[in-house]
Amino acid sequence: MPLALLAVAAVVFARAPLEAELSSRADDLLIEIGESWARASFDGRDALLEGEALSEEARIKVRAELARLSGVRIVADATTLLPERRPFTFSVIRDGNNLRLEGYVPSRFARARIVESARKMAPDIKVSGEENLVRARGVPAGDFAGVVAFGMEQLARMPAGRVTISDDAFSIEGRAPDFSTYDALEVTVRTDLPGDFKLARFAVLPPTVSPFIWSAQREDDGVLLAGYIPLGEARRALLDAVRGAVPGAAISDQLRLADGAPNSEGWLKAAAFALQQLGRLPGGKVTLVDTTISIEGAAPDFASYDALAAARRAVPEGYTLIRFGVEPPNVSPFTFGVLRSANRIRLVGYAPSEDAKRLLQDAVRAGFPGTAVSDEMRIASGGPTAESFVAAVSFGVGQLAKLRTGELRGNGYTLSVAGEAQDAAAFAAVNAALAAPLPGGFTLAKADVRPPLVSPYVFGLRKDGQGLTVSGFYPDRAAHEALLAQAKRELLGIPVNDVSSVALGAPEGFVAAAQAALRELARLDSGEVRFDDHKLHISGAALFPSAIDAIREALRTELPPGFTAEVTLEVAPPPPPMDRTGCQKALADILDRSGILFQPGTATLDPSSRGVLDHLAAVVSGCPEATIEIVARAPEANPPVAEAGQEAAPAAGLAAARAQAVADYFAALGIASQRLIAFAGTPPVADGGRPIEFSVR
Structure with missing residues (x-):
């Protein structure tokens, strides 16, 4: 054992x-x-x-x-x-630091290799699903674990994504964090994919951009496309739209796929709309920023500009045209005008921009409410800036509103205003405005503003204890100043209250008639002259009875042809008696305010002196007991040459003759001739001295 x-x-x-x-x-x-x-x-x-x-x-x-x-x-x-699987699938899903493995593997070795690659993909990555990977037959030819590892290397570039292998087909999806990653992913997947496998789907989304910008710009040899384009079939549709808008143009495509576009269908409609406008703009540019559109460039002609301007009202739904930076055609000369007739306003010529034209229209509507406006104005470049244009035409429309009819015209930076003023106040206001510097850097080329046309043409002169009141109308500034100067000289410097105004419509010879009437008004103690076209009426109180007939005769002979005079005069009460001292002072006071004038080189009294002579005679009549010496002195220099048809007199003789002419004038008014002593005095009168003096004895 x-x-x-x-x-x-x-x-x-x-x-x-x-x-x-x-x-x-x-x-x-x-x-x-x-x-x-x-x-x-x-x-x-x-x-x-x-x-x-x-x-x-x-x-x-x-x-x-x-x-x-x-x-x-x-x-x-x-x-x-092993059981056979058709298709033989495997998926790797990444969501941040979580990585999940799903599907079939051909062996424990392949599974171990895949899991090891997954754990090395990114720091702190958490891998799940490895225990559920199923071994199976049917794996495609090639390095299956290697292609899975390749897919995970691509997922490592994205915060989230998915790689799917179905038999020998490789698919990848996700969103790239930036454009460099997106480009690298696309190149790698399309070129470095293991040879036994084929790319079935590249569904990596590009980055989301905001704002989503796209532009198209015309160049000498074609169209440059830049910015972003939505995913899908947008690129092909966009290129077709470019070819339709700019036939035959070479296309430089610098577009990038990006996410974040508005609705793709609406975006393509907006891009096609923008490209249609680009087709009308050689050298132009159109831009889409999210849901806004901008159009820039220079229109080659008015037809193109009008079409572009009309397109502003046909922007695709959901989009807004935020910039219309299209320069209109260039014109020279750059002219414009606002023409006013009795019941219509016409806008002609050019405006530098749509906004400038709209502001002009607003100014016209405000200045001429209810008046029909005919807009024939076109938009053009080559003229003043829009700001200067608006300032100048707004100013001009303000002046035009004061005219009954008229025109405001411009050429470059110059303005011209012409027309008939509504009234005298408007005439004065327009002329004052045009005399000042014009707004917007403009200068005044021409001003032809006419006074209002009135009928009947009335004019009045009223002399009373308060002075002289001038009313009614005068034809021009020169006539007005001449009448006022005459009144100051012949009416002994009395205060003048001028309420007259300028107007057209004066009858021919009006100024001469008004001057003749003023001379006779100067002879009255008080009175009034009134013109109604060719009819003159003079009324008041004469200083002497004989003056009434003399005034009537003077008007008959001195009024221009066509004028008639109605004379309604009475005799003023005689002045209160004065002593010799008072009489002397009163005579000196009158001569201080106005002197006695003669025809040059003669002893003939000038008609303009009749007023002062009548008032001197009235003073003399107020001191009936006094003797009046009338002393005339010759001027120091040689006496002036007599007018044609008159004989010049020696200096001493001329002085005596002039003194006698004054005495004769007084005697004709009723002053006793024995009270009047006329003689030539010495020495000669110096410049500024009185050629006639009176001495009361």
């Missing part, structure tokens, strides 16, 4: 090392031949082969190789075939 036990023990202890050696050599062999799925166990030198094979060929291969292993006597095959 002891011997038997020793024999058994010897056999047992001798087999164990043999079995261990054969098992180790078998494991090395299976790895060497690439069939690590199989496992071999030994009972002595007899092998038991177990495992799930990927194919019958693999089982046969393993049995044959194991049977040839030195020391192996018998191989018992207990292997089975």
